[in-house]
Every structure is written in structure tokens, then in C-alpha cells.
Amino acid sequence: MNKVMKAADMVASLRDGMTVGIGGWGPRRKPMALIREILRSDLKDLTLVAYGGADVGMLCAAGKVKKVVFAFVSLDFIPLEPYFRQARQQGAIETLEIDEGMMLLGLRAAAWGCPFIPTQVGLGTDVLNVNPELKVVDSPYDDKEWLAMPALQLDAALIHVDRADNRGVCQIKGADHYMDDWFARAATKTYVSCDELVDSDYFTPEQEARFVFWERSQTTGVIPIAGGAHPSSCSPFYGFDVPHFKEYAASAKEGGFNTYVDKYINGKSEADYQALVGGIDSIKQLPLAVY
Amino acid sequence: MSEFATDYSLAELLICANAAAYDDDGEILVTGIGVLPRIAASLAMKTSNLDIMMTDSEAWLLAEPNPVGQRPDDFIQKNETWMGFSRIFDNVWSGCRHITGGPTQMDCFGQSNISCLGGSYEQPKVQMLGARGFPGNSISHANSFLIPSHNTRVFVEGECDMVCTIGYNPARLPKGHQLADVDLRMVLTNLCVMDFGGPDFQMRVVSLHPGVNIDEVTQNTGFELCIPDTIPVTVGPTKAQLSVIAQLDPHDLRSRQLKDNPPGVRI
Numbered sequence: 010m011n012k013v014m015k016a017a018d019m020v021a022s023l024r025d026g027m028t029v030g031i032g033g034w035g036p037r038r039k040p041m042a043l044i045r046e047i048l049r050s051d052l053k054d055l056t057l058v059a060y061g062g063a064d065v066g067m068l069c070a071a072g073k074v075k076k077v078v079f080a081f082v083s084l085d086f087i088p089l090e091p092y093f094r095q096a097r098q099q100g101a102i103e104t105l106e107i108d109e110g111m112m113l114l115g116l117r118a119a120a121w122g123c124p125f126i127p128t129q130v131g132l133g134t135d136v137l138n139v140n141p142e143l144k145v146v147d148s149p150y151d152d153k154e155w156l157a158m159p160a161l162q163l164d165a166a167l168i169h170v171d172r173a174d175n176r177g178v179c180q181i182k183g184a185d186h187y188m189d190d191w192f193a194r195a196a197t198k199t200y201v202s203c204d205e206l207v208d209s210d211y212f213t214p215e216q217e218a219r220f221v222f223w224e225r226s227q228t229t230g231v232i233p234i235a236g237g238a239h240p241s242s243c244s245p246f247y248g249f250d251v252p253h254f255k256e257y258a259a260s261a262k263e264g265g266f267n268t269y270v271d272k273y274i275n276g277k278s279e280a281d282y283q284a285l286v287g288g289i290d291s292i293k294q295l296p297l298a299v300y
Numbered sequence: 301m302s303e304f305a306t307d308y309s310l311a312e313l314l315i316c317a318n319a320a321a322y323d324d325d326g327e328i329l330v331t332g333i334g335v336l337p338r339i340a341a342s343l344a345m346k347t348s349n350l351d352i353m354m355t356d357s358e359a360w361l362l363a364e365p366n367p368v369g370q371r372p373d374d375f376i377q378k379n380e381t382w383m384g385f386s387r388i389f390d391n392v393w394s395g396c397r398h399i400t401g402g403p404t405q406m407d408c409f410g411q412s413n414i415s416c417l418g419g420s421y422e423q424p425k426v427q428m429l430g431a432r433g434f435p436g437n438s439i440s441h442a443n444s445f446l447i448p449s450h451n452t453r454v455f456v457e458g459e460c461d462m463v464c465t466i467g468y469n470p471a472r473l474p475k476g477h478q479l480a481d482v483d484l485r486m487v488l489t490n491l492c493v494m495d496f497g498g499p500d501f502q503m504r505v506v507s508l509h510p511g512v513n514i515d516e517v518t519q520n521t522g523f524e525l526c527i528p529d530t531i532p533v534t535v536g537p538t539k540a541q542l543s544v545i546a547q548l549d550p551h552d553l554r555s556r557q558l559k560d561n562p563p564g565v566r567i
């Protein structure tokens with residue numbers, strides 16, 4: 010089975026109103042080339058589920074988002090994502106604001122076919138009050154109440170990985186694969202962009218196979234785009250692009266999202282985008298962040 | 301016991317006071333969010349509680365804390381095990397952790413907020429980070445707080461705009477839980493150290509930083525504090541502590557965390 014496709018094929022399979030999970034974490038290993046392809050499309054009314062960064066900010070700024078399921082939206086070194094912030098402060102989006110761990114539980118519940126997973130996380134806080142859709146349940150085994158974290162069923166998951174083969178074996182060699190395996194498992198369809206498309210034999214050595222975190226049956230499509238996480242990082246290949254994120258954040262203060270999106274995305278191919286940001290060689294030179 | 305230092309910054313005072321929060325914790329994961337809490341956790345691991353575990357703030361558990369900031373090219377991080385974000389939750393939910401965080405608001409119940417301010421929840425005046433891991437941290441394990449600007453916009457009258465952490469609020473206590481299950485430890489500010497040792501878990505002043513008057517604390521707090529009859533002065537750093545701090549923070553990032561890097565002893 011050959012799952013290699015183009016980003017446009019991925020967008021064509023999505024529909025207005027879908028729930029889309031996005032892998033990565035803040036400014037780290039986000040499938041930004043796939044996000045750019047959505048920005049070029051007519052898709053709208055999406056519900057996003059993400060440990061959010063510029064992926065969420067850009068889609069909000071472009072008016073593609075109905076609702077965001079989030080615990081944070083942040084660029085790390087720029088703590089507050091500028092366009093998510095604008096969307097919230099304009100009251101433009103619905104929200105389900107939950108704890109980071111609750112999101113993990115919601116993805117696991119979806120992956121495992123459970124309607125919910127009980128947790129104490131969120132009890133005693135406004136997470137319950139501002140989200141009437143979250144319920145508490147009594148336990149059959151003790152006298153406590155538990156928050157019933159509902160399954161976060163995803164119509165699609167978008168993930169960026171280091172390497173994949175054409176059958177959908179995906180490898181993440183960076184230090185953390187975040188919750189990407191759970192995004193893949195929680196989704197009906199999982200589209201994965203990769204920095205390198207490799208032969209299946211690449212995964213033969215144990216030290217390579219060990220960094221494959223889900224089975225290929227969880228991967229619907231493989232979209233080879235070297236540098237496809239830019240401006241987010243894809244460790245160990247490249248770090249996130251600090252000057253680019255600064256320019257992006259500055260556009261929120263002056264000029265607005267159109268100045269950014271017209272310069273880099275609208276009417277431009279991914280090749281045009283990469284040329285505008287200095288080319289793939291300079292992307293691969295971006296230093297890894299020091300934490 | 302090393303000799304006490306006479307010349308130190310408020311940042312260094314807070315680092316040492318924060319480190320002391322972990323003295324009796326034993327073998328747990330300590331997470332200091334932000335530069336000062338991270339140096340404090342590292343100081344504790346190097347000097348006062350050698351059993352502490354901490355991460356590289358990315359994906360590894362360390363046998364030795366990393367210095368903050370850029371490290372030399374030949375630096376070798378002393379990893380102990382993989383500790384990616386998904387595994388952090390396995391630790392959090394086991395209760396085997398103590399975190400020091402820096403919320404934007406805190407109320408009389410010790411409830412705190414990093415999510416949003418003002419307006420309505422649907423359309424806040426200021427959107428901040430979101431609740432992040434605060435709800436889970438607060439109900440799962442020990443929590444301390446380092447809040448560098450002690451004023452009534454931070455220590456608010458009434459409840460926080462968005463309550464991100466469970467505190468000692470009877471009205472919000474989940475069924476089957478006890479207030480004593482909540483484990484809020486130390487609150488450090490630019491003025492004082494507080495805990496929740498007052499009657500019914502009331503926030504209590506534990507020590508005042510050198511040169512700070514109790515009236516300044518009460519005037520800058522939007523709710524009533526428990527004020528003991530005698531309040532000691534916050535213990536300053538020893539020379540040995542300052543020397544370890546300098547190794548853990550070779551680029552002196554600590555001097556850039558508080559506005560104008562004030563001295564530890566008020567002039």
C-alpha cells in the first residue's frame with residue numbers, strides 16, 4: 010500500500026466543521042506546511058484539539074476555527090500566542106479549556122473506544138464551571154466524585170515526523186514525541202508530513218524501529234515535505250525560527266495577519282514559502298533551543 | 301554551616317527561600333517553572349535535599365541539574381531516564397512531585413490563575429496562557445508559588461477571575477474530598493514568605509524579607525492574612541549557597557528576573 014500523497018490531497022479529504030487534532034507542542038514539531046495548505050483552502054468551522062502554538066493562532070486569525078480545545082496556546086519564548094489571544098479577546102471562538110493531562114486522557118479515551126476516563130484533575134477549579142459539557146460522576150468503588158473526561162474523538166489528526174516510509178511507518182527521533190501517538194490513535198484519519206521519506210529497510214535496526222510510536226495502520230497519508238515543520242522545530246534536524254516567530258508576532262501588533270499571510274502563504278506554494286524564509290538549507294541550520 | 305552572606309540580591313534571597321521548601325520532601329520530582337524557581341530546585345538538589353529528581357525541562361530526567369542558559373559545546377547532560385511530557389503525567393498523578401509556579405492571580409483560598417483576566421470568560425479582557433497543567437498539579441501533589449510582585453492586583457479580593465487550581469475553598473470542595481487533601485505549601489513574594497498555616501488554612505505570613513514592614517504586606521494584599529505575633533526575618537543566603545547558585549546560573553540570568561534587580565536587604 011502506497012500512502013504517499015500531496016498536502017492538497019489531505020485538504021481535499023477534510024470537510025467544514027470537522028474536529029482536527031494537531032500534534033506537536035507549542036512551537037515544537039508542528040505540521041506547519043499542512044496548516045499552510047489549510048490556510049490556502051476554503052475550509053472553515055473547524056474544531057481544533059492541540060497543545061497549541063502558531064498552528065492554532067494562524068487558523069484562528071484566518072477565520073477557520075469554530076472552537077478550540079486547549080490547555081495552552083503558546084510559542085514558549087513568546088509566552089502568549091498573539092492571534093489566539095486576539096481571537097479570545099474578540100470573543101470570536103468557542104472553547105473547551107482543560108488541563109494538559111485531561112487532553113491526554115481525552116485522546117486516550119477516543120483511542121480506546123471509551124466514552125470517558127475518570128480523573129480528579131479539574132475538580133475544584135473553574136475548568137468545570139466554564140465548560141458545562143464536562144460532567145462529574147460517582148464512583149462505584151469509593152465515595153468520591155470524579156471528573157469524566159470525555160473522549161476527544163478526532164475526524165483527522167495532522168502530525169509532522171522526522172521520517173516515514175510510503176506505507177506509513179513514522180519515526181520521531183527528537184527527544185519527545187509529545188502526545189502524537191495518541192493523536193494518531195484518536196483520529197479516524199491521520200495525515201503525517203515528514204522531513205524525510207525513507208525505504209522501509211531504514212527501520213530494520215532496533216535503534217531505528219524503537220522510535221516508531223504507532224503502527225502504520227494508524228497512518229492514513231504520508232506527505233513528504235522537508236522542512237515542513239518550519240517555523241516550528243523538528244529536533245534533531247532544526248530548531249524553531251526565532252526571528253520568523255518574532256515577525257509573525259509583531260504582525261499582530263502592526264499590520265495584522267494579512268501582512269503575514271500575504272507575504273508568506275496566500276498565492277504561494279510551499280516551495281515559494283521556503284524560498285522566502287531562506288531555503289531548506291537555512292531551515293536545517295536553525296539552532297535547537299536550549300531549555 | 302557556612303557563613304551568612306551580607307551582600308546578596310532579592311533574587312538570590314528568593315532562590316534560597318524557595319529551595320528550603322523542598323527540605324523535607326524526600327525522593328520526589330521537583331519542578332521549578334521559570335528561572336528563579338528552577339535555580340532554587342537545582343540549589344536544593346545540590347545542597348539541601350540530594351534525593352530530589354528534576355528534568356531538563358525538555359525530555360530527560362537528570363542525575364545532576366543543568367546550569368540555566370546556554371551551555372558550552374562540550375557540556376554533557378547527565379541523563380537518568382527518558383521523561384517526555386506524556387510520562388510527566390504518570391509522575392504527576394502518582395503524587396510524587398512538588399512544583400513551584402508563578403501565577404498571575406492568587407486569592408485568599410490559595411486558588412490561582414494563569415488563564416485569562418477581566419471581561420467575561422467568553423470574551424476576556426486579557427487572554428493569558430490557559431490553565432496548562434495547573435488543575436492537575438494542584439489536586440495531585442505539593443504546590444508552592446513564587447510571585448515576584450506582591451500587590452492587590454495579584455493577591456486579589458474575592459476569587460481569581462479563572463480559578464485554575466484547587467485551593468482551600470470549602471464551597472468548591474469536590475464530593476468525598478477533604479480540604480486537608482489539598483497540599484499548598486509556600487508562597488514567596490518580593491516582600492515575604494507565606495504559607496497556609498493559619499486557622500482553616502488561612503494564608504499566614506511566615507517571614508518578612510530584610511527591611512520589609514508587615515503593613516506593606518497587608519496593604520498590598522486584597523484579603524486578610526493571618527499575622528502571627530512575632531514574625532522572623534527571611535533567612536538570607538549563605539556564602540556557600542551563593543557560590544553554588546553562581547555555578548548553576550553562570551550567565552547571571554537571575555539578575556534579570558526582578559525589575560532593577562533589587563538588593564536582598566532593603567536600604
